[in-house]
Amino acid sequence: MRIAMVGLRGLPATFGGIEKHVEELGWRLAERGHEVSVFCRPNYAGDLDLPTEFDYVAPVGRRPGRYRGMILRNLPTVEGKGVEAFVHSGLAAASTVGRGFDVVHFHALGPGLFAPIPKFLTGAGVVQTIHGLDDERSKWGGLGSRLLQAGRWVSTRVPDEVVVVSRELGRVYSERHHRATVYIPNGAPTVTPVAPGATLARFGLEPGRYVLFVGRLVPEKRPDLLIRAFREVPGDARLVIVGDTANTRGYTGELKKLAAADARVVMTGYLFGADLAQVMTSAGVFVQPSTLEGLPITLLEAAAYERPVVVSDIPPHLEVVGASARGHRVFSDGSQNDLTEAITAELADPAGGADGGRELAKAVRAHYDWDAATDQLIEVYRRAGRR
Numbered sequence: 001m002r003i004a005m006v007g008l009r010g011l012p013a014t015f016g017g018i019e020k021h022v023e024e025l026g027w028r029l030a031e032r033g034h035e036v037s038v039f040c041r042p043n044y045a046g047d048l049d050l051p052t053e054f055d056y057v058a059p060v061g062r063r064p065g066r067y068r069g070m071i072l073r074n075l076p077t078v079e080g081k082g083v084e085a086f087v088h089s090g091l092a093a094a095s096t097v098g099r100g101f102d103v104v105h106f107h108a109l110g111p112g113l114f115a116p117i118p119k120f121l122t123g124a125g126v127v128q129t130i131h132g133l134d135d136e137r138s139k140w141g142g143l144g145s146r147l148l149q150a151g152r153w154v155s156t157r158v159p160d161e162v163v164v165v166s167r168e169l170g171r172v173y174s175e176r177h178h179r180a181t182v183y184i185p186n187g188a189p190t191v192t193p194v195a196p197g198a199t200l201a202r203f204g205l206e207p208g209r210y211v212l213f214v215g216r217l218v219p220e221k222r223p224d225l226l227i228r229a230f231r232e233v234p235g236d237a238r239l240v241i242v243g244d245t246a247n248t249r250g251y252t253g254e255l256k257k258l259a260a261a262d263a264r265v266v267m268t269g270y271l272f273g274a275d276l277a278q279v280m281t282s283a284g285v286f287v288q289p290s291t292l293e294g295l296p297i298t299l300l301e302a303a304a305y306e307r308p309v310v311v312s313d314i315p316p317h318l319e320v321v322g323a324s325a326r327g328h329r330v331f332s333d334g335s336q337n338d339l340t341e342a343i344t345a346e347l348a349d350p351a352g353g354a355d356g357g358r359e360l361a362k363a364v365r366a367h368y369d370w371d372a373a374t375d376q377l378i379e380v381y382r383r384a385g386r387r
Contacts, residue, residue: 003035092114188370203240207282213240224254228336291312
């Protein structure tokens with residue numbers, strides 16, 4: 001099949017769950033003999049520290065690039081909160097007309113606004129993956145929020161097939177929108193632990209002696225709650241915030257002020273590749289305090305590294321970690337005191353946390369598998385393409 005991917009920033013994936021999702025599925029689809037075209041934004045820089053076997057050639061202008069067997073096609077856009085993704089997705093959808101794609105696959109609510117273009121102007125099947133309820137994210141307001149609400153409405157009516165990455169999203173689409181969906185969760189990454197070295201030294205970190213957050217610095221991921229809760233954690237452990245702004249400069253500025261009040265807090269900005277692997281490998285505890293998620297790949301990644309985790313009790317997190325226990329503790333969403341207690345308890349019991357982390361890793365590897373997800377997605381594509 002000839003498949004178009006619409007709605008991500010680009011590849012190779014550096015930051016962003018959708019980018020990692022498309023990369024993991026896309027190269028597997030290509031390996032199975034399908035032609036995968038990924039529409040990219042020119043200003044999204046991929047990770048340049050790549051194994052040579054990935055054969056990365058950057059797209060330049062109208063000349064397509066390639067990466068892990070996929071075709072990369074740059075399209076222009078304009079910079080600006082919300083506008084950039086909106087313009088690029090519209091141009092990408094229009095570019096699918098006349099190219100003979102069998103399937104056009106949209107990712108997320110906003111890009112799916114343009115699903116009617118291939119639906120009614122091409123013979124392609126239209127598939128949309130819902131990665132989260134983006135219209136409920138607090139960083140969007142006014143026109144942006146209304147466009148995303150319209151995107152959700154379109155997602156319930158236009159695509160031939162709708163995929164959800166968590167059972168909770170499937171429940172929402174079934175109960176609120178009476179739309180059938182296909183549950184295909186994200187996969188757990190294959191990770192290679194990296195021994196403590198220059199990256200830890202650069203930030204003054206000791207193995208096992210820091211709490212780790214990884215993600216975009218946006219309100220719904222609640223790094224502010226984590227910083228406040230960590231103030232009450234006793235001892236000399238440090239808190240490491242890996243990530244940076246995502247059209248949220250005002251919020252990020254407030255976070256930096258919060259962090260400056262506690263000398264134990266380290267804000268690294270984004271880390272990629274071996275730097276991120278080193279920080280993940282040696283973390284004492286990984287914390288995911290989000291109030292809104294689809295199915296966070298960062299949580300699956302932390303589990304793959306066999307790290308003890310602390311998560312809020314929102315349904316997508318509970319799908320991954322199950323009941324609260326040593327090595328995978330759960331706290332009440334939004335409760336600063338509960339979060340402080342969970343982190344303190346995990347840091348005080350490193351042996352129990354290590355055992356629980358290994359148990360969680362085993363369960364995650366058994367259920368969250370990119371190869372199985374690719375097989376399921378191919379069947380979805382075949383159904384969509386026959387309509």
